[in-house]
Amino acid sequence: MHRWQTIVEPFRIHSVEPVEFTTVEQRTAWLEDAGHNLFALRADHVLIDLLTDSGTGAMSRDQWAAIQHGDESYAGSPSWYRFLDAVQNLFPFEHVIPTHQGRAAEKILFSVIGGPGKVVPNNTHFDTTRANVEYTGAEAVDLVIAEGRRPEVVHPFKGNMDVAALEELIAARGVQAIPAVFVTVTNNSGGGQPVSLANLRAVREVCDRHGLPLFLDACRFAENAWFIQEREEGQQGRPIVDIVRDMAALADGMTMSAKKDGMANIGGWLAMNDSTLAAQCRNLLILTEGFPTYGGLAGRDLEAIAQGLSEVVDSHYLRYRIRSTAYLADALDSSGVPVVKPAGGHAVYIDARALLPHIPPLEYPGHALATALYREGGIRGCEIGTVMFGRRPDGSEQPAAMDLVRLAIPRRTYTQSHIDYVVEVVRWVAGRADELRGLRIVDEPPALRHFTARFEPL
Numbered sequence: 086m087h088r089w090q091t092i093v094e095p096f097r098i099h100s101v102e103p104v105e106f107t108t109v110e111q112r113t114a115w116l117e118d119a120g121h122n123l124f125a126l127r128a129d130h131v132l133i134d135l136l137t138d139s140g141t142g143a144m145s146r147d148q149w150a151a152i153q154h155g156d157e158s159y160a161g162s163p164s165w166y167r168f169l170d171a172v173q174n175l176f177p178f179e180h181v182i183p184t185h186q187g188r189a190a191e192k193i194l195f196s197v198i199g200g201p202g203k204v205v206p207n208n209t210h211f212d213t214t215r216a217n218v219e220y221t222g223a224e225a226v227d228l229v230i231a232e233g234r235r236p237e238v239v240h241p242f243k244g245n246m247d248v249a250a251l252e253e254l255i256a257a258r259g260v261q262a263i264p265a266v267f268v269t270v271t272n273n274s275g276g277g278q279p280v281s282l283a284n285l286r287a288v289r290e291v292c293d294r295h296g297l298p299l300f301l302d303a304c305r306f307a308e309n310a311w312f313i314q315e316r317e318e319g320q321q322g323r324p325i326v327d328i329v330r331d332m333a334a335l336a337d338g339m340t341m342s343a344k345k346d347g348m349a350n351i352g353g354w355l356a357m358n359d360s361t362l363a364a365q366c367r368n369l370l371i372l373t374e375g376f377p378t379y380g381g382l383a384g385r386d387l388e389a390i391a392q393g394l395s396e397v398v399d400s401h402y403l404r405y406r407i408r409s410t411a412y413l414a415d416a417l418d419s420s421g422v423p424v425v426k427p428a429g430g431h432a433v434y435i436d437a438r439a440l441l442p443h444i445p446p447l448e449y450p451g452h453a454l455a456t457a458l459y460r461e462g463g464i465r466g467c468e469i470g471t472v473m474f475g476r477r478p479d480g481s482e483q484p485a486a487m488d489l490v491r492l493a494i495p496r497r498t499y500t501q502s503h504i505d506y507v508v509e510v511v512r513w514v515a516g517r518a519d520e521l522r523g524l525r526i527v528d529e530p531p532a533l534r535h536f537t538a539r540f541e542p543l
């Protein structure tokens with residue numbers, strides 16, 4: 086094993102789907118029709134779709150086989166018990182509440198624990214997490230370490246929470262105002278950066294001292310565990326499953342999108358040890374998602390997730406997964422394209438603010454770059470910056486901490502030559518960065534504006 090440098094995909098391709106080749110003229114017209122919003126494009130007009138790694142991965146033969154075992158009984162389906170076992174094998178929380186995806190878990194939890202006057206700390210809230218906190222009238226506060234806000238700084242655990250800042254927030258706002266402390270693993274909106282076990286322990290210690298519950302936003306728990314195994318002292322060679330259980334043991338509950346490290350196309354869950362809280366959440370679940378043994382999911386989905394959870398903790402898979410992301414980041418970095426360093430687990434983040442210094446944040450440099458990558462090469466990425474986070478709950482608009490373009494890598498989906506093509510297109514666009522212009526928003530909804538806003542180039 087150790088003689089060979091090349092990390093091969095730990096699978097062969099079993100079934101293929103065609104991609105569509107289009108011209109720059111076609112893509113220019115489609116961008117126009119879409120109001121320059123990449124979410125409004127038809128996916129078959131995209132050649133390489135790096136919009137998200139959420140639900141876009143390839144399922145395995147064994148997952149498709151598991152789907153055939155789906156039992157659609159309304160209550161107490163065997164598929165539910167298979168799902169429950171698979172979840173609790175990794176995250177032994179007492180109560181597991183299945184939802185149709187991660188944001189449904191967030192919506193239920195924050196409806197119960199949020200509300201005006203409340204404040205929720207997180208290393209960095211993901212967009213739907215922030216929106217679900219704020220929708221209840223609560224405040225969402227990001228407390229990632231200083232290194233995590235600086236794209237060019239290399240740090241092994243850039244997703245870590247600033248524990249001193251957490252203490253200060255608790256002192257300033259009072260324990261009563263904080264219904265839970267959240268840590269997102271890996272830190273998606275902060276560059277897909279991992280959180281160390283040591284940091285989780287430090288956060289746990291603060292929570293214990295103040296009697297606060299700690300929740301994980303665990304969407305990429307396996308990728309985070311891989312980084313812990315690689316980078317954290319004393320963790321080398323430990324089984325991934327053990328590291329995941331250590332992460333779980335430090336928390337009182339979790340929210341999860343199975344569209345990430347669940348290796349499925351849909352699904353999620355909410356889990357916790359607090360029985361009173363679980364009862365309140367289940368009441369909302371029944372109102373909005375479904376009966377507690379299926380939540381928002383079909384029995385077949387529960388089966389696919391259960392199987393996916395056994396595949397995602399495989400070391401060969403994780404080595405390939407993390408290395409293929411770093412491959413793209415390294416290639417861009419060596420071409421002089423500014424990227425968030427080190428590479429995240431699921432995505433490469435181009436620092437659009439650094440690449441396009443002539444476009445001010447309120448003219449959306451990330452969005453300008455993302456639309457250019459589509460127009461020139463048919464590649465769809467996602468702005469993570471001022472379009473996504475610039476509109477504050479008080480209605481004002483402020484630059485986000487960073488203006489990034491995220492190239493998210495779907496799991497087990499694209500080959501190395503797809504990625505080589507991406508590198509070629511990004512290099513070409515970056516070489517003409519000074520020709521790109523900013524945009525202005527001509528129409529936007531009250532929340533999560535990046536999904537549906539319409540833009541005009543300046």
Ligand SMILES: *Cc1c(COP(=O)(O)O)cnc(C)c1O
Nearest residue numbers: 186187188211213273304342344
């Ligand atoms: C995707 C994601 C969510 C929301 O999950 P959905 O399944 O998309 O609703 C929440 N938090 C993080 C960190 C995520 O990456």
